[in-house]
Amino acid sequence: MTSIPLHGANPVPEISISPEALSRGRVLAILSITVFLALAAYYFVGVDEGMTSLFGKTMVIHEWVHDSRHFLGFPCH
Amino acid sequence: MEIRTILRGAGAGAIAGVLAFVFARIFAEPVINKAIDYESGRDDVLAALNKAAGRTVAPDGPEIFSRGIQSTVGIATGLIAFSAAMGALLAVAYLVMHGRFRIRPRALVWMLAAYGFFGVFLLPYVKYPANPPAIGHTFTIVQRGHLYLVMVAASLILLAAAVVLARRLARRYTMTTAVVISAVAFLVGYGVLIGLLPSLGDLSANVAATNQFGYARAATETPQPIVNILSTPITVGGVTYQPGQLVYPGFDADVLWKFRWYSLLNQVLIWTTIALVFGALLERFLAAGGRQKKNKRAETPTPAPTEEPVPTA
Ligand SMILES: [Zn+2]
Numbered sequence: 535m536t537s538i539p540l541h542g543a544n545p546v547p548e549i550s551i552s553p554e555a556l557s558r559g560r561v562l563a564i565l566s567i568t569v570f571l572a573l574a575a576y577y578f579v580g581v582d583e584g585m586t587s588l589f590g591k592t593m594v595i596h597e598w599v600h601d602s603r604h605f606l607g608f609p610c611h
Numbered sequence: 612m613e614i615r616t617i618l619r620g621a622g623a624g625a626i627a628g629v630l631a632f633v634f635a636r637i638f639a640e641p642v643i644n645k646a647i648d649y650e651s652g653r654d655d656v657l658a659a660l661n662k663a664a665g666r667t668v669a670p671d672g673p674e675i676f677s678r679g680i681q682s683t684v685g686i687a688t689g690l691i692a693f694s695a696a697m698g699a700l701l702a703v704a705y706l707v708m709h710g711r712f713r714i715r716p717r718a719l720v721w722m723l724a725a726y727g728f729f730g731v732f733l734l735p736y737v738k739y740p741a742n743p744p745a746i747g748h749t750f751t752i753v754q755r756g757h758l759y760l761v762m763v764a765a766s767l768i769l770l771a772a773a774v775v776l777a778r779r780l781a782r783r784y785t786m787t788t789a790v791v792i793s794a795v796a797f798l799v800g801y802g803v804l805i806g807l808l809p810s811l812g813d814l815s816a817n818v819a820a821t822n823q824f825g826y827a828r829a830a831t832e833t834p835q836p837i838v839n840i841l842s843t844p845i846t847v848g849g850v851t852y853q854p855g856q857l858v859y860p861g862f863d864a865d866v867l868w869k870f871r872w873y874s875l876l877n878q879v880l881i882w883t884t885i886a887l888v889f890g891a892l893l894e895r896f897l898a899a900g901g902r903q904k905k906n907k908r909a910e911t912p913t914p915a916p917t918e919e920p921v922p923t924a
Contacts, residue, residue, distance in 0.1 A: 561706075564614060565613065568699050568700075568703050571696075571699070572696035572699045572700045572703075573696075575695065576697075578692070579688075579689045579692050579696075581756060581760070584752050585753050585755070586753075586756070593675060597674075597681065598675075599685060599692075600686075600689075601635070601639070601640070601643055601682055601685055601689070601744075602635070602686045602688070602689025604741065604742065604870075605635055605639050605643075605686065605741065605870075605873075605874055606690070606693055606741070606874070606878070607735070607736050607741035607878070608759065609756050609759050610742070610744070610747055611744060611745070611747035611748075611752070
């Protein structure tokens with residue numbers, strides 16, 4: 535998939551090899567989507583229907599993850 | 612490559628979440644149940660007192676799911692989702708950072724996990740510790756939410772700044788000196804941060820609530836003993852309480868301590884599991900990939916790490 539055999543061993547991508555350059559945008563997209571999804575999970579477990587609410591104050595998500603919200607250290611109640 | 616690394620991170624997180632769920636079932640749920648029992652009793656007493664005194668009675672919270680749901684699949688969902696998200700973020704952090712450090716992949720994963728544990732959990736927890744149900748006033752949730760997220764963001768930024776500082780200083784001084792100087796700088800910054808942010812009990816809404824039953828001036832929102840705050844006796848449930856007399860005790864200190872201690876241990880468990888599992892999966896993955904490519908290219912000398920992010924591929 536890439537020409538880097540070992541992470542950390544060879545930080546600079548080889549400019550001469552085109553697959554690296556071609557996949558730069560794709561890699562950025564993958565990383566961004568992952569960060570977005572992870573932050574969304576963090577938000578729905580820890581914050582939604584408490585301090586702010588994205589889809590109305592139904593309290594369904596809040597009540598479902600309620601115990602973990604407390605136990606993970608988020609403010610609640 | 613990236614997707615498979617991220618999947619390994621999220622997978623390690625999911626495993627950590629399952630372990631956290633087992634831990635929570637054994638240690639947290641009994642404490643949570645005690646806290647909820649206290650809360651129900653307290654709410655009943657408050658409602659009766661306010662009714663007897665002709666004051667407004669606070670409405671009950673919603674009960675959408677039974678405690679049986681909340682304490683099993685509910686807490687499992689939250690713990691696994693949180694841990695998987697942290698594992699995925701760790702994988703992204705690894706992919707972005709791995710070109711900048713000449714260390715074993717596993718060691719970098721461990722360092723990033725330590726960064727996550729401190730920044731996401733422990734440093735915010737020192738200022739605003741985890742609370743069981745019954746602790747936390749509904750009318751301050753917006754401020755408390757903002758303050759908590761500010762603590763998380765500021766802790767992550769301060770820690771990152773300390774690491775950057777240490778690396779810069781290490782060029783000029785010995786490693787020990789660099790680490791000590793940046794650690795002191797971090798502690799000063801962190802001290803200022805937690806000094807500036809308000810204690811929850813000092814929020815204006817909480818100060819304003821001190822003239823109500825069950826609230827008193829305090830540093831936190833931990834439920835205070837309910838006393839008769841009126842200047843006249845009050846009769847509730849056939850019992851007459853003199854002014855200043857105790858009606859219902861404050862929150863049990865041992866229950867609070869246990870909950871916070873288990874909450875801390877739970878996060879240690881989550882981040883340690885992510886670090887060990889993701890580190891091991893990653894090195895196996897890299898070793899398999901490296902073997903295939905080994906004869907394709909010769910070892911190139913590693914350039915010195917730079918402060919600029921190296922584009923990752
Ligand atoms: Zn709650």
